[in-house]
Amino acid sequence: MESSVPPIGDYSLETLAVRAGQQRSQFNEHSEALYLTSSFVFDSAAQAAARFSGAEEGNVYSRFTNPTVSAFETRLAALEGAEACVATASGMSAILSLVMSLCSSGEHIVSSSGLFGATQQLLGTIMPRFGIQTSFVEQTDVAAWRAAIRPETRLFFLETPSNPLTSVADIAALVEVAHQRGVLVVVDNCFCTPILQRPLDLGADLVLHSATKYLDGQGRVLGGAVAGPKRLTDEVFRFLRTAGPTLSAFNAWVLLKGLETLQIRMQAQSAKALQLAQWLERQPRVTRVYYPGLRSHPQFELASRQQKSGGAIVSFTVKGAREEAWKVVDSCRLLSITANLGDTKTTLTHPASTTHGRITPEQRALAGVSEDLLRIAVGLEGVVDLQNDLETGLSAI
Numbered sequence: 412m413e414s415s416v417p418p419i420g421d422y423s424l425e426t427l428a429v430r431a432g433q434q435r436s437q438f439n440e441h442s443e444a445l446y447l448t449s450s451f452v453f454d455s456a457a458q459a460a461a462r463f464s465g466a467e468e469g470n471v472y473s474r475f476t477n478p479t480v481s482a483f484e485t486r487l488a489a490l491e492g493a494e495a496c497v498a499t500a501s502g503m504s505a506i507l508s509l510v511m512s513l514c515s516s517g518e519h520i521v522s523s524s525g526l527f528g529a530t531q532q533l534l535g536t537i538m539p540r541f542g543i544q545t546s547f548v549e550q551t552d553v554a555a556w557r558a559a560i561r562p563e564t565r566l567f568f569l570e571t572p573s574n575p576l577t578s579v580a581d582i583a584a585l586v587e588v589a590h591q592r593g594v595l596v597v598v599d600n601c602f603c604t605p606i607l608q609r610p611l612d613l614g615a616d617l618v619l620h621s622a623t624k625y626l627d628g629q630g631r632v633l634g635g636a637v638a639g640p641k642r643l644t645d646e647v648f649r650f651l652r653t654a655g656p657t658l659s660a661f662n663a664w665v666l667l668k669g670l671e672t673l674q675i676r677m678q679a680q681s682a683k684a685l686q687l688a689q690w691l692e693r694q695p696r697v698t699r700v701y702y703p704g705l706r707s708h709p710q711f712e713l714a715s716r717q718q719k720s721g722g723a724i725v726s727f728t729v730k731g732a733r734e735e736a737w738k739v740v741d742s743c744r745l746l747s748i749t750a751n752l753g754d755t756k757t758t759l760t761h762p763a764s765t766t767h768g769r770i771t772p773e774q775r776a777l778a779g780v781s782e783d784l785l786r787i788a789v790g791l792e793g794v795v796d797l798q799n800d801l802e803t804g805l806s807a808i
């Protein structure tokens with residue numbers, strides 16, 4: 412590495428998104444270099460020993476660090492206003508690594524009940540086998556979070572807005588409750604990204620990402636990240652370098668390019684989502700629309716304060732149950748039937764039978780995922796085309 416350009420300084424988010432973290436090699440490339448190498452060579456046996464012991468900084472092996480991955484970590488840390496960031500192979504491996512490095516057997520987590528399905532399974536079903544219990548509470552009920560704290564509680568885990576019902580947690584209020592009792596607050600910021608919401612500014616201790624979603628933004632690669640103070644991300648890093656779910660250099664390179672357009676994508680997709688949500692509210696076969704940018708949303712005021720806009724996820728219920736919801740899915744021609752979200756191509760999902768299909772019916776009921784519910788992750792197509800497609804879908808009921 413020859414130089415780091417430019418210094419991060421006090422640049423705006425737009426500038427950080429395209430510039431932060433770049434390291435130019437001796438070739439002075441303009442676009443970030445992709446270092447596809449599993450290991451790095453040393454000048455001498457003494458240097459090898461110093462690198463391995465940590466006495467000298469530098470790359471050793473790509474399970475530990477890689478320059479392309481480091482560039483992505485620096486850029487995302489700059490966007491989140493974090494001191495440090497560690498990248499992981501997927502969003503789920505970010506969550507796993509975080510829990511494995513910050514919690515021990517006998518400790519406890521309080522989490523919102525409306526979680527991404529795999530997160531719910533990890534915390535509710537897998538981690539208890541290793542002695543880490545999670546209590547699930549209604550995310551808008553601050554008193555319920557306070558009441559769920561035990562002496563052994565280590566973390567508050569929240570996703571806001573939640574998936575798929577877009578319920579909004581009051582980050583600052585939960586931080587106050589947690590910090591009074593020495594509990595860390597972790598926010599999964601996947602739906603908003605730092606463009607719309609910066610949890611660390613509100614006092615959260617760590618931010619998590621499924622980079623697979625908006626950070627890539629074009630449905631190409633999986634990735635994840637944990638950002639926050641170095642003393643905490645270092646603990647996650649120690650688990651990662653040993654256990655191995657690190658981000659690949661190739662995926663990091665794709666994600667670096669994704670970050671460069673994050674702001675304009677988030678703004679455009681969010682504006683389209685608001686238009687679509689308002690339109691859905693007027694459709695006779697739609698019974699309820701969930702979108703934090705709508706006045707009808709129960710936490711509209713909070714969302715307006717906490718987020719720059721409502722985001723790009725819109726959920727709604729239709730007249731009927733599973734059969735009717737599936738008819739809408741099967742009759743749309745343009746919207747992609749896929750569980751992914753955060754893509755430039757709009758996607759349509761029936762959460763109860765897909766993303767939330769593997770959790771128990773009780774967990775599903777607690778998360779509010781009913782059979783008549785559909786979720787749209789709005790992309791970059793024309794709003795009129797999306798409306799026409801949904802109109803075809805809804806008229807099939």
Ligand SMILES: *Cc1c(COP(=O)(O)O)cnc(C)c1O
Nearest residue numbers: 501502503527599601621623634
């Ligand atoms: C997708 C998602 C995850 C998991 O991320 P992967 O990259 O699929 O492992 C976690 N949290 C939220 C909110 C998600 O949408």
